Amino acid sequence: MRYELYYWTGIQGRGEFVRLALEDAGADYVDVARQRGDNAMMPFLHGKHDGALPFAPPFLKAGRLVIAQTATILAYLGPRLGLVPGGQSAEIYAQQLQQTITDFVVETHDTHHPIASSQYYEQQRAAARKRAKAFRDERLPKFLDYFETVIERGNGRQALSRHSYVDLSLFQVVSGLDYAFPHAMRRMQKRIPRLRALAERIAERPNIAAYLQSPRRIPFNEDGVFRHYPELDPKR
Template structure:
Protein backbone atom coordinates (compact mmCIF):
# COMPACT_ATOMS: atom_id res chain seq x y z
CA UNK A 1 0.00 0.00 0.00
CA UNK A 2 1.18 3.52 -0.76
CA UNK A 3 0.33 5.84 2.12
CA UNK A 4 -0.43 9.54 1.79
CA UNK A 5 0.52 11.74 4.73
CA UNK A 6 -1.13 15.13 5.00
CA UNK A 7 0.65 17.67 7.16
CA UNK A 8 1.89 21.25 6.82
CA UNK A 9 4.94 21.52 4.62
CA UNK A 10 7.17 23.84 6.65
CA UNK A 11 7.26 22.27 10.12
CA UNK A 12 7.86 18.92 11.74
CA UNK A 13 4.98 19.28 14.19
CA UNK A 14 2.78 16.34 15.06
CA UNK A 15 3.21 14.96 11.57
CA UNK A 16 6.82 14.08 12.35
CA UNK A 17 5.78 11.23 14.63
CA UNK A 18 4.01 9.63 11.67
CA UNK A 19 6.88 10.40 9.28
CA UNK A 20 9.33 8.64 11.58
CA UNK A 21 7.20 5.50 11.62
CA UNK A 22 6.85 5.47 7.83
CA UNK A 23 10.55 6.16 7.31
CA UNK A 24 11.68 3.56 9.83
CA UNK A 25 9.52 0.91 8.18
CA UNK A 26 10.82 1.85 4.74
CA UNK A 27 7.35 1.90 3.20
CA UNK A 28 6.19 3.80 0.14
CA UNK A 29 4.51 7.06 1.14
CA UNK A 30 3.86 10.54 -0.19
CA UNK A 31 4.27 13.61 2.01
CA UNK A 32 1.49 15.32 0.11
CA UNK A 33 1.87 18.97 1.12
CA UNK A 34 5.63 18.81 0.57
CA UNK A 35 4.94 17.86 -3.05
CA UNK A 36 1.73 19.75 -3.82
CA UNK A 37 1.63 22.58 -1.31
CA UNK A 38 -0.45 23.13 1.81
CA UNK A 39 -3.58 23.81 -0.21
CA UNK A 40 -3.78 20.06 -0.90
CA UNK A 41 -4.87 19.64 2.72
CA UNK A 42 -7.81 22.00 2.57
CA UNK A 43 -10.39 19.92 0.63
CA UNK A 44 -10.28 17.34 3.43
CA UNK A 45 -10.68 19.94 6.16
CA UNK A 46 -13.59 21.52 4.29
CA UNK A 47 -15.41 18.22 3.88
CA UNK A 48 -15.03 18.03 0.12
CA UNK A 49 -13.45 14.57 0.12
CA UNK A 50 -15.00 11.21 0.86
CA UNK A 51 -14.32 9.42 4.10
CA UNK A 52 -13.82 10.60 7.66
CA UNK A 53 -13.70 14.35 8.29
CA UNK A 54 -10.41 15.34 9.99
CA UNK A 55 -10.39 18.34 12.31
CA UNK A 56 -6.76 19.17 11.53
CA UNK A 57 -3.63 17.52 10.17
CA UNK A 58 -1.90 15.20 10.49
CA UNK A 59 -4.08 12.67 8.78
CA UNK A 60 -3.20 9.65 6.73
CA UNK A 61 -4.85 8.23 3.64
CA UNK A 62 -4.47 4.45 3.52
CA UNK A 63 -6.40 3.11 0.58
CA UNK A 64 -9.92 4.46 1.10
CA UNK A 65 -9.37 5.09 4.81
CA UNK A 66 -8.79 8.62 6.09
CA UNK A 67 -7.28 8.43 9.58
CA UNK A 68 -6.76 11.55 11.67
CA UNK A 69 -4.98 12.24 14.99
CA UNK A 70 -1.37 11.19 15.54
CA UNK A 71 -2.16 8.60 18.20
CA UNK A 72 -4.87 6.96 16.09
CA UNK A 73 -2.66 6.94 12.99
CA UNK A 74 0.19 5.26 14.86
CA UNK A 75 -2.15 2.75 16.49
CA UNK A 76 -3.29 1.82 12.96
CA UNK A 77 0.19 1.75 11.43
CA UNK A 78 1.87 -0.12 14.30
CA UNK A 79 0.57 -3.62 13.47
CA UNK A 80 0.72 -3.01 9.70
CA UNK A 81 4.36 -1.88 9.78
CA UNK A 82 5.61 -4.25 12.48
CA UNK A 83 6.13 -1.33 14.84
CA UNK A 84 4.37 -2.78 17.87
CA UNK A 85 4.75 -6.17 19.56
CA UNK A 86 1.94 -8.62 18.89
CA UNK A 87 -1.04 -9.00 21.17
CA UNK A 88 -3.82 -6.75 22.36
CA UNK A 89 -2.16 -5.81 25.63
CA UNK A 90 0.99 -4.56 23.87
CA UNK A 91 -1.03 -2.58 21.34
CA UNK A 92 -3.12 -0.96 24.08
CA UNK A 93 -0.04 -0.14 26.16
CA UNK A 94 1.69 1.39 23.12
CA UNK A 95 -1.36 3.55 22.50
CA UNK A 96 -1.47 4.57 26.16
CA UNK A 97 2.19 5.64 26.03
CA UNK A 98 1.63 7.56 22.82
CA UNK A 99 -1.29 9.38 24.43
CA UNK A 100 1.00 10.40 27.29
CA UNK A 101 3.53 11.66 24.76
CA UNK A 102 0.70 13.64 23.17
CA UNK A 103 -0.15 15.18 26.55
CA UNK A 104 3.50 16.16 26.98
CA UNK A 105 3.57 17.75 23.53
CA UNK A 106 0.68 20.02 24.50
CA UNK A 107 2.60 21.21 27.56
CA UNK A 108 5.73 21.81 25.49
CA UNK A 109 3.75 23.87 22.98
CA UNK A 110 2.16 25.90 25.76
CA UNK A 111 5.54 27.09 27.05
CA UNK A 112 5.71 29.52 24.14
CA UNK A 113 1.96 29.95 23.59
CA UNK A 114 0.42 29.85 27.08
CA UNK A 115 -2.47 32.20 26.33
CA UNK A 116 -3.60 31.59 22.75
CA UNK A 117 -2.26 29.83 19.67
CA UNK A 118 -3.77 32.65 17.61
CA UNK A 119 -1.44 35.23 19.16
CA UNK A 120 2.22 35.73 18.31
CA UNK A 121 4.81 34.66 20.85
CA UNK A 122 5.81 38.31 21.30
CA UNK A 123 2.29 39.10 22.51
CA UNK A 124 2.54 36.63 25.41
CA UNK A 125 6.20 36.68 26.40
CA UNK A 126 5.61 37.49 30.07
CA UNK A 127 3.17 34.61 30.47
CA UNK A 128 5.52 32.35 28.48
CA UNK A 129 8.40 33.04 30.87
CA UNK A 130 6.24 32.10 33.86
CA UNK A 131 4.86 29.01 32.15
CA UNK A 132 8.32 27.88 31.05
CA UNK A 133 9.73 28.18 34.56
CA UNK A 134 7.06 25.80 35.86
CA UNK A 135 7.66 23.54 32.89
CA UNK A 136 11.42 23.37 33.44
CA UNK A 137 11.20 22.88 37.20
CA UNK A 138 8.16 20.61 37.48
CA UNK A 139 6.65 19.21 34.32
CA UNK A 140 9.79 18.38 32.33
CA UNK A 141 11.33 16.30 35.16
CA UNK A 142 8.00 14.60 35.87
CA UNK A 143 7.37 13.45 32.30
CA UNK A 144 10.96 12.43 31.60
CA UNK A 145 11.18 10.48 34.87
CA UNK A 146 8.03 8.63 33.85
CA UNK A 147 9.40 7.68 30.44
CA UNK A 148 12.71 6.68 32.00
CA UNK A 149 10.75 4.30 34.24
CA UNK A 150 8.81 3.00 31.24
CA UNK A 151 12.05 1.93 29.57
CA UNK A 152 13.33 0.39 32.78
CA UNK A 153 10.15 -1.66 33.10
CA UNK A 154 10.24 -2.60 29.40
CA UNK A 155 13.48 -4.40 28.67
CA UNK A 156 15.85 -1.69 29.87
CA UNK A 157 16.46 -0.54 26.30
CA UNK A 158 13.02 0.10 24.78
CA UNK A 159 9.56 1.14 25.88
CA UNK A 160 8.04 -2.26 25.04
CA UNK A 161 9.49 -5.75 24.66
CA UNK A 162 10.97 -4.80 21.27
CA UNK A 163 11.34 -1.77 18.99
CA UNK A 164 8.10 0.11 18.44
CA UNK A 165 6.67 3.39 17.23
CA UNK A 166 6.79 4.57 20.84
CA UNK A 167 10.61 4.45 20.71
CA UNK A 168 10.55 6.60 17.57
CA UNK A 169 8.30 9.12 19.28
CA UNK A 170 10.51 9.24 22.37
CA UNK A 171 13.47 9.94 20.08
CA UNK A 172 11.56 12.86 18.59
CA UNK A 173 10.71 14.18 22.06
CA UNK A 174 14.34 14.13 23.18
CA UNK A 175 15.53 15.69 19.93
CA UNK A 176 12.97 18.46 20.14
CA UNK A 177 13.61 19.19 23.80
CA UNK A 178 17.36 19.34 23.15
CA UNK A 179 16.62 22.03 20.57
CA UNK A 180 14.09 24.01 22.59
CA UNK A 181 15.54 23.66 26.10
CA UNK A 182 19.24 22.76 25.77
CA UNK A 183 20.17 24.14 29.19
CA UNK A 184 17.34 22.41 31.02
CA UNK A 185 18.09 19.15 29.20
CA UNK A 186 21.78 19.33 30.16
CA UNK A 187 20.70 19.59 33.78
CA UNK A 188 18.53 16.48 33.29
CA UNK A 189 21.31 14.50 31.60
CA UNK A 190 22.29 12.21 34.48
CA UNK A 191 18.66 11.49 35.39
CA UNK A 192 17.63 10.03 32.02
CA UNK A 193 20.40 7.63 30.89
CA UNK A 194 17.97 5.12 29.37
CA UNK A 195 16.13 7.76 27.38
CA UNK A 196 19.44 9.13 26.12
CA UNK A 197 20.65 5.70 25.08
CA UNK A 198 17.35 4.95 23.37
CA UNK A 199 17.46 8.20 21.40
CA UNK A 200 21.00 7.41 20.24
CA UNK A 201 20.04 3.90 19.12
CA UNK A 202 17.03 5.18 17.20
CA UNK A 203 19.17 7.78 15.43
CA UNK A 204 21.51 4.99 14.33
CA UNK A 205 18.83 2.79 12.82
CA UNK A 206 19.69 2.62 9.09
CA UNK A 207 16.44 4.03 7.72
CA UNK A 208 16.24 6.72 10.39
CA UNK A 209 19.88 7.73 9.93
CA UNK A 210 19.27 8.08 6.19
CA UNK A 211 16.14 10.11 6.82
CA UNK A 212 17.85 12.46 9.29
CA UNK A 213 20.61 13.10 6.75
CA UNK A 214 18.14 13.79 3.94
CA UNK A 215 16.25 16.95 2.95
CA UNK A 216 13.03 15.15 3.93
CA UNK A 217 13.83 15.89 7.58
CA UNK A 218 12.61 19.46 8.12
CA UNK A 219 14.91 21.31 10.55
CA UNK A 220 13.52 22.45 13.88
CA UNK A 221 12.39 26.05 13.65
CA UNK A 222 10.43 28.72 15.49
CA UNK A 223 7.18 27.88 13.72
CA UNK A 224 6.68 24.38 15.12
CA UNK A 225 6.04 22.78 18.50
CA UNK A 226 9.67 22.82 19.65
CA UNK A 227 10.91 26.41 19.63
CA UNK A 228 14.08 27.80 21.15
CA UNK A 229 13.79 31.16 22.87
CA UNK A 230 16.81 31.88 25.06
CA UNK A 231 14.72 33.75 27.63
CA UNK A 232 12.63 30.60 28.22
CA UNK A 233 15.70 28.43 28.85
CA UNK A 234 18.14 30.32 31.11
CA UNK A 235 21.50 28.82 31.98
CA UNK A 236 20.41 28.49 35.62
Protein backbone atom coordinates in the same frame (compact mmCIF):
# COMPACT_ATOMS: atom_id res chain seq x y z
CA MET B 1 -0.13 -0.11 0.24
CA ARG B 2 0.97 3.40 -0.61
CA TYR B 3 0.17 5.79 2.22
CA GLU B 4 -0.56 9.48 1.80
CA LEU B 5 0.54 11.70 4.68
CA TYR B 6 -0.96 15.16 4.98
CA TYR B 7 0.76 17.77 7.11
CA TRP B 8 1.84 21.40 6.92
CA THR B 9 4.95 22.22 4.93
CA GLY B 10 7.89 24.01 6.53
CA ILE B 11 7.73 22.42 10.00
CA GLN B 12 8.22 19.02 11.60
CA GLY B 13 5.32 19.47 14.03
CA ARG B 14 3.07 16.58 14.98
CA GLY B 15 3.39 15.08 11.52
CA GLU B 16 7.00 14.16 12.26
CA PHE B 17 5.94 11.40 14.65
CA VAL B 18 4.09 9.71 11.81
CA ARG B 19 6.84 10.43 9.32
CA LEU B 20 9.46 8.76 11.53
CA ALA B 21 7.40 5.57 11.66
CA LEU B 22 6.95 5.50 7.89
CA GLU B 23 10.64 6.19 7.30
CA ASP B 24 11.86 3.63 9.82
CA ALA B 25 9.67 0.92 8.30
CA GLY B 26 10.68 1.81 4.74
CA ALA B 27 7.01 2.27 3.91
CA ASP B 28 5.82 3.43 0.51
CA TYR B 29 4.38 6.87 1.24
CA VAL B 30 4.02 10.31 -0.24
CA ASP B 31 4.20 13.54 1.76
CA VAL B 32 1.36 15.16 -0.14
CA ALA B 33 1.57 18.80 0.94
CA ARG B 34 5.32 18.89 0.34
CA GLN B 35 4.63 17.98 -3.27
CA ARG B 36 1.41 19.90 -3.91
CA GLY B 37 1.36 22.60 -1.22
CA ASP B 38 -0.77 23.07 1.90
CA ASN B 39 -3.90 23.67 -0.17
CA ALA B 40 -3.93 19.93 -0.94
CA MET B 41 -5.28 19.40 2.58
CA MET B 42 -8.19 21.80 2.31
CA PRO B 43 -10.75 19.46 0.66
CA PHE B 44 -10.35 17.11 3.62
CA LEU B 45 -10.46 19.85 6.25
CA HIS B 46 -13.51 21.46 4.62
CA GLY B 47 -15.42 18.20 4.39
CA LYS B 48 -15.33 18.02 0.60
CA HIS B 49 -13.84 14.56 0.47
CA ASP B 50 -15.24 11.11 1.18
CA GLY B 51 -14.34 9.46 4.44
CA ALA B 52 -13.80 10.69 7.97
CA LEU B 53 -13.56 14.43 8.64
CA PRO B 54 -10.21 15.36 10.22
CA PHE B 55 -10.13 18.33 12.59
CA ALA B 56 -6.54 19.21 11.70
CA PRO B 57 -3.43 17.61 10.23
CA PRO B 58 -1.69 15.29 10.48
CA PHE B 59 -3.97 12.82 8.80
CA LEU B 60 -3.22 9.75 6.77
CA LYS B 61 -5.00 8.34 3.75
CA ALA B 62 -4.72 4.55 3.55
CA GLY B 63 -6.82 3.25 0.71
CA ARG B 64 -10.30 4.57 1.44
CA LEU B 65 -9.52 5.27 5.08
CA VAL B 66 -8.83 8.80 6.31
CA ILE B 67 -7.23 8.64 9.76
CA ALA B 68 -6.50 11.70 11.90
CA GLN B 69 -4.80 12.31 15.26
CA THR B 70 -1.17 11.25 15.68
CA ALA B 71 -1.74 8.53 18.28
CA THR B 72 -4.59 7.02 16.27
CA ILE B 73 -2.55 7.04 13.05
CA LEU B 74 0.34 5.29 14.79
CA ALA B 75 -1.99 2.76 16.42
CA TYR B 76 -3.22 1.91 12.91
CA LEU B 77 0.24 1.80 11.34
CA GLY B 78 2.00 -0.04 14.17
CA PRO B 79 0.79 -3.59 13.43
CA ARG B 80 0.93 -3.03 9.67
CA LEU B 81 4.52 -1.79 9.69
CA GLY B 82 5.81 -4.18 12.34
CA LEU B 83 6.25 -1.32 14.80
CA VAL B 84 4.45 -2.78 17.80
CA PRO B 85 4.75 -6.16 19.53
CA GLY B 86 1.93 -8.57 18.82
CA GLY B 87 -1.06 -8.94 21.09
CA GLN B 88 -3.86 -6.70 22.27
CA SER B 89 -2.22 -5.72 25.56
CA ALA B 90 0.95 -4.51 23.81
CA GLU B 91 -1.02 -2.55 21.24
CA ILE B 92 -3.14 -0.88 23.93
CA TYR B 93 -0.09 -0.06 26.04
CA ALA B 94 1.70 1.40 23.02
CA GLN B 95 -1.27 3.64 22.29
CA GLN B 96 -1.45 4.67 25.95
CA LEU B 97 2.21 5.69 25.87
CA GLN B 98 1.74 7.55 22.60
CA GLN B 99 -1.17 9.50 24.04
CA THR B 100 0.99 10.44 27.02
CA ILE B 101 3.63 11.65 24.57
CA THR B 102 0.90 13.72 22.91
CA ASP B 103 0.09 15.31 26.28
CA PHE B 104 3.79 16.08 26.77
CA VAL B 105 4.05 17.67 23.33
CA VAL B 106 1.03 19.88 24.05
CA GLU B 107 2.60 21.09 27.30
CA THR B 108 5.87 21.78 25.49
CA HIS B 109 4.05 23.80 22.85
CA ASP B 110 2.24 25.80 25.51
CA THR B 111 5.49 27.07 26.99
CA HIS B 112 5.79 29.48 24.08
CA HIS B 113 2.06 29.93 23.44
CA PRO B 114 0.45 29.85 26.90
CA ILE B 115 -2.41 32.22 26.09
CA ALA B 116 -3.48 31.58 22.50
CA SER B 117 -2.08 29.84 19.45
CA SER B 118 -3.56 32.62 17.34
CA GLN B 119 -1.24 35.20 18.93
CA TYR B 120 2.43 35.69 18.16
CA TYR B 121 4.98 34.64 20.77
CA GLU B 122 5.95 38.28 21.22
CA GLN B 123 2.39 39.07 22.34
CA GLN B 124 2.57 36.62 25.25
CA ARG B 125 6.25 36.67 26.18
CA ALA B 126 5.73 37.49 29.89
CA ALA B 127 3.21 34.68 30.32
CA ALA B 128 5.50 32.34 28.39
CA ARG B 129 8.36 32.96 30.82
CA LYS B 130 6.15 31.99 33.75
CA ARG B 131 4.78 28.94 31.95
CA ALA B 132 8.23 27.83 30.84
CA LYS B 133 9.61 28.04 34.37
CA ALA B 134 6.83 25.79 35.68
CA PHE B 135 7.46 23.44 32.77
CA ARG B 136 11.22 23.26 33.44
CA ASP B 137 10.83 22.84 37.19
CA GLU B 138 7.82 20.54 37.36
CA ARG B 139 6.44 19.08 34.15
CA LEU B 140 9.65 18.31 32.25
CA PRO B 141 11.09 16.20 35.11
CA LYS B 142 7.73 14.51 35.71
CA PHE B 143 7.33 13.35 32.11
CA LEU B 144 10.98 12.42 31.55
CA ASP B 145 11.17 10.46 34.82
CA TYR B 146 8.02 8.62 33.77
CA PHE B 147 9.43 7.58 30.40
CA GLU B 148 12.72 6.59 32.03
CA THR B 149 10.73 4.25 34.26
CA VAL B 150 8.77 2.95 31.26
CA ILE B 151 12.02 1.89 29.61
CA GLU B 152 13.34 0.37 32.83
CA ARG B 153 10.15 -1.67 33.19
CA GLY B 154 10.24 -2.68 29.53
CA ASN B 155 13.49 -4.45 28.79
CA GLY B 156 15.83 -1.68 29.91
CA ARG B 157 16.43 -0.58 26.33
CA GLN B 158 13.01 0.07 24.81
CA ALA B 159 9.54 1.15 25.86
CA LEU B 160 8.00 -2.23 25.04
CA SER B 161 9.42 -5.74 24.68
CA ARG B 162 10.86 -4.85 21.27
CA HIS B 163 11.30 -1.87 18.96
CA SER B 164 8.11 0.10 18.41
CA TYR B 165 6.73 3.39 17.17
CA VAL B 166 6.82 4.59 20.78
CA ASP B 167 10.62 4.45 20.70
CA LEU B 168 10.65 6.55 17.55
CA SER B 169 8.36 9.11 19.17
CA LEU B 170 10.52 9.26 22.30
CA PHE B 171 13.51 9.95 20.05
CA GLN B 172 11.62 12.87 18.51
CA VAL B 173 10.66 14.24 21.92
CA VAL B 174 14.24 14.10 23.20
CA SER B 175 15.55 15.68 20.00
CA GLY B 176 12.97 18.45 20.17
CA LEU B 177 13.61 19.18 23.84
CA ASP B 178 17.37 19.28 23.23
CA TYR B 179 16.69 22.00 20.69
CA ALA B 180 14.12 23.95 22.71
CA PHE B 181 15.52 23.55 26.23
CA PRO B 182 19.22 22.62 25.97
CA HIS B 183 20.12 23.90 29.45
CA ALA B 184 17.20 22.20 31.18
CA MET B 185 17.93 18.97 29.33
CA ARG B 186 21.59 19.06 30.41
CA ARG B 187 20.44 19.35 34.01
CA MET B 188 18.28 16.25 33.49
CA GLN B 189 21.09 14.25 31.89
CA LYS B 190 21.97 11.99 34.83
CA ARG B 191 18.32 11.20 35.58
CA ILE B 192 17.47 9.75 32.16
CA PRO B 193 20.36 7.48 31.03
CA ARG B 194 18.04 4.88 29.47
CA LEU B 195 16.03 7.47 27.58
CA ARG B 196 19.25 9.05 26.31
CA ALA B 197 20.63 5.71 25.19
CA LEU B 198 17.37 4.88 23.43
CA ALA B 199 17.43 8.17 21.51
CA GLU B 200 21.02 7.52 20.42
CA ARG B 201 20.17 4.02 19.19
CA ILE B 202 17.18 5.28 17.22
CA ALA B 203 19.35 7.90 15.50
CA GLU B 204 21.68 5.09 14.38
CA ARG B 205 18.99 2.87 12.84
CA PRO B 206 19.84 2.71 9.12
CA ASN B 207 16.59 4.14 7.74
CA ILE B 208 16.42 6.83 10.41
CA ALA B 209 20.07 7.80 9.99
CA ALA B 210 19.52 8.16 6.24
CA TYR B 211 16.35 10.17 6.81
CA LEU B 212 18.04 12.54 9.28
CA GLN B 213 20.71 13.30 6.68
CA SER B 214 18.18 13.85 3.90
CA PRO B 215 16.33 17.03 2.90
CA ARG B 216 13.11 15.32 3.97
CA ARG B 217 14.05 16.02 7.60
CA ILE B 218 13.15 19.68 8.09
CA PRO B 219 15.34 21.32 10.76
CA PHE B 220 13.75 22.45 14.00
CA ASN B 221 12.68 26.07 13.75
CA GLU B 222 10.65 28.73 15.53
CA ASP B 223 7.45 27.88 13.66
CA GLY B 224 7.02 24.34 14.97
CA VAL B 225 6.15 22.69 18.28
CA PHE B 226 9.71 22.69 19.63
CA ARG B 227 11.03 26.26 19.61
CA HIS B 228 14.14 27.71 21.18
CA TYR B 229 13.76 31.06 22.90
CA PRO B 230 16.77 31.72 25.16
CA GLU B 231 14.68 33.58 27.74
CA LEU B 232 12.58 30.45 28.27
CA ASP B 233 15.64 28.29 29.02
CA PRO B 234 18.10 30.25 31.20
CA LYS B 235 21.43 28.73 32.19
CA ARG B 236 20.93 29.56 35.86
